[in-house]
Amino acid sequence: MPIQEAKLLAATHAAFSTVLYLGGAAVFEYQAEPVDWALAVLFSFMPDIDIPTSRVGRPLFFLSVPLEKRFGHRTITHSFIGFGGLAVLLSPLYFSHPAYFWAMLGGYWSHIQIDMGNIRGVDLFWPSPIRVVMPGKIKYRLEVGSKAEMILLCALLVFCVGLYPISNMGLRGGLHQLLKDFDIAYDEFVEVQGTHWYTLELKAIDNLTLEHIECTCPVLGAWQNGLIVDYHGKARSVGKSQMHHNLYPIDAVLIQGEPLRVISQRVNLQGRSLRWLVDHLQASHAYYLLGELYVDADKVVNVSQIETYHPVLWGGDKVKLHYAKVEDLRDYLNLTAIRGEAVVQFWLWPGDEAVELRFDGGTGKVETPGVLEGMF
Known part of the structure; x- marks a missing residue:
């Protein structure tokens, strides 16, 4: 040859x-x-x-x-x-x-x-x-x-x-970048959530005000076939159902960031108030609260919620927490749980030290590792 x-x-x-x-x-x-x-x-x-x-x-x-x-x-x-x-x-x-x-x-x-x-x-x-x-x-x-x-x-x-x-x-990622389809972003996030920090390049319409918004919003989680994003410091749901979501997506691209490590801690809140929990969570790490509490049904809380999604949902004798932060609990701090628990998710960047909270169920005393000294 x-x-x-x-x-x-x-x-x-x-x-x-x-x-x-x-x-x-x-x-x-x-x-x-x-x-x-x-x-x-x-x-x-x-x-x-x-x-x-x-x-x-x-x-x-x-x-x-x-x-x-x-x-x-x-x-x-x-x-x-x-x-x-x-x-x-x-x-x-x-x-x-x-x-x-x-x-x-x-x-x-x-x-x-x-x-x-x-x-x-x-x-x-x-x-x-x-x-x-x-x-x-x-x-x-x-x-x-x-x-x-x-x-x-x-x-x-x-x-x-x-x-x-x-x-x-990947082929799906390439189509996602080309089509900017929200359903692809949702499916991809559901498969990989908890592994990396993710943001959503979003063009959307506010279902309440009809305002057109554009943002690059951190993604917190999934909910009702949609995503929960942090928009200007507040958790908002993005999805195609006006009944369940705050923002209707026009264009959406999911962007992967640095590796994420999530440490979850369950806290029994029976006989304790949300204020007690907040007082023990003044940590320097990003964290979110999830859970379901049963409280006194006769207790009146002065809140007005007209948003479709809210990180704290009140209904009868039940309070649901879904990616709630301290500022979201402002109107609920004095509620004492008859039973229920909350899950504290600490979101750590690469290189962050581990966080471990150990709550004493009997006395309410809290033991903390050195990384959290000075928090309480």
Whole structure:
């Protein structure tokens, strides 16, 4: 094979393996890593070890020369037997570095697959003489080193450039960035909440005032097929139901931030007031309160709530907390729980020390670790 044709052929195999690798990252949403990518490209050359003049055949001549003499080109190394043999040899990597295992096998298969589009095809079922070609009509298949292969190479390079940014976001993430669809943002957040800090680039309409708003709002959680965001220091629900949500989304893009560590602490509030809880939560870390309390039904609280969603919901003898902060409890502090508990979620940035609150259920005394000394 002429050197120029060999270089063109190697470039085509490298480009096709890259398209499959990046395309797989976009569809299956695995993380595209340089080492895995390089291994996929490297092993896309390996089936041509049966040619002494190929890119891998020259340095491995002690293998390529006898392989060519004994079996010929595009036979055993381009067959299920060769592919299966490689899988067996690489099998230890499946348990230690599975990403390497699949990258190598995928790169090797990419070579076989694109060679099916060559005029000769491959002996995929070797030692059977049946050759596998794709497509079936010879006029649509490629000749090595031809202008058609050059056109294919150019097309593959264009695909590589287009797939690279999508591979980092995933196909769904790419569609999300393009369509700015709220439902995609909601589904994505539900799957990954609690792992990172997230913000929502949002254009929306306030269901109460019909005001058009734009913000980049921290996302607190999910609620009623929508998201809870922090809008100007207040928790607001975003969703497509005017019955359940404060803000109707027009455009929404979910943005991942730094890793998040959430430490949750359950606090029994039986016989205790919300003021007691607040007095013990003057910490420097971001935190939110969730839970359900039963209180004296005859107790009157002077509150006026016309918003669809509120972090503190009052109804009869029940008070529900949903991502409430201290300022949200202002009108409820003197309520004493007959029974119920609250969950305190501390949201920690990378490098923040752990927080642990231990409440003595009998005396109300609180023991705190050193990180919270001076809080109480």
